[in-house]
Amino acid sequence: MKLSARNVFPGKVVAVNRGQTTAHVKIEVAPGLVITSSITVEAVDDLGLKVGDTATAIIKASEVIVGK
Template identity: 45%
Template sequence: MKISARNQIPGRVTAIQPGAVNGSVKVDIGNGIVVTANITEEAIADLNLAEGDQVTVLAKASDVLIGK
């Protein structure tokens, strides 16, 4: 499958916290960095995600914000 997102980072699922509609998935991408993605419970089930799974974090955004 080809994806248009160019920011593709491999990592390992370290935690999945279920929710009513969306779940929180934590992915260790190395060097002590953990990315958290909030995705639907349906997507978690469709991907059959589990702790320890090797996954790819895809980031595609039209805006990046910085605050101080």
Template identity: 50%
Template sequence: MRISARNQIKGTVVDVKKGATTSHVRVDIGNGQIITSAITNEAVDELAIKVRDQVTVVVKASDVMIAVH
């Protein structure tokens, strides 16, 4: 995967909580730090995001996205 965003942080998914339309994905980036991303349930399903997955948190402006590789 290639992306232009420079703020990329690798981590491990520690929790996925689905709501009515939006999921909160918690990613452990090390040293006791957790980043939470709010993404659509559809994105979670399409990317098959689950606990213990290795992902990259991509921060662009005020958005926090998840990249699966």
């Protein structure tokens, strides 16, 4: 499946931090460039996400703020 989201970056999971309902997952998409994602714990279990996994960070263009 191809996505309309303009930002689709494959990488490697470097951290999974579980809370009660929300988890934080960190994906390294380029050397030293780590994207942090906040997703449901349900999703972490559903995808079986763990450190070392190949995973993709997906971000809709409308969610990106620009600073200058």
